[in-house]
Amino acid sequence: MPYIESSVRRKQLVAAARSVLSREGVARTSLRAVAAEGGVSLGTLQYVFPSKELLLRAVIEDVVDEIAGVLQDSVQVEDGLEHAIRQGLTGFWSRLVAEQTDLQLMQYELTTYARRTPRQEYLARWQYERYAGIVAQWCQEAASNAGEVCAVPFARLARVLVASVDGLILQHVCDPNPARSREDLDTVIDMLIALARVRPAIRARAADDA
Structure with missing residues (x-):
């Protein structure tokens, strides 16, 4: 061999x-x-x-890395946070959700398995910490590169983004409806952009000084 x-x-x-x-x-x-x-x-x-635990952790890490790669490949982070959210989530949905329901179901199973298995509960928490962490870093990079500020902390924006998209994915896995899912995704994107209330950093500093 x-x-x-x-x-x-x-x-x-x-x-x-x-x-x-x-x-x-x-x-x-x-x-x-x-x-x-x-x-x-x-x-x-x-x-x-x-151990199976170490293998599952490696699988989760691999999936997180794949998500991070899709987000980075989907947008030019120099174009600002709104563009990153809109294009990044659209690209993520097209590449990792619409045609990969088995992948999404596997991720939910990994979460519930970890939660129900003694001494492996931390894997579920770690899984979502990684999801939110990579999204927060990606959002912060997009805003920083474009000279923008966000109205809420990036960590909070990331948690809300992950939770919102997670719910849409679960709904789509249980009841696939591509047209409805894309409409709902667009609505979630609009909600996230409204939450972020992105402003140019210079304008934001001027408002704070006034």
Whole structure:
């Protein structure tokens, strides 16, 4: 068997885990099934991921990184926060929701599995902290690059954004309706932009000094 670097092997096994999780669900996914999907022995998998908990954490991290990549690729963050929210969420929905309901269902299952499994509850909290953290950083970068300020803290804007989109995704997974979902997404985007009340930083400072 040819030598494969550990970083490459890790990515392959995470991809295999995502396939099995999406197909079988979290509860029915075992390390043995992931090893078979990845074409490696169980011992090789356990050398990289000694426990299912570590494997699930790696899957969550991989999904978060994918979301971050989609957000960054969807917009020019120099065009401001409103543009970033509008284009970023539209791109996210098109690429990761509309045609990937299995991926979204897997993420919800990861959350509920972690919440119901003793000593793994922290994974659910960590999952949403990562989601909100990456969105907050992305929003702050867009506003900063365009010389803008946001009316609410970026951390709060990110939490509201994640919660709103999360609800739309769950509704879409349970009752797929592409036209309705896009209309609702546009409404959520308008609500988020209204919440942010973006202003040029210079104008905001002048108003504060008045």
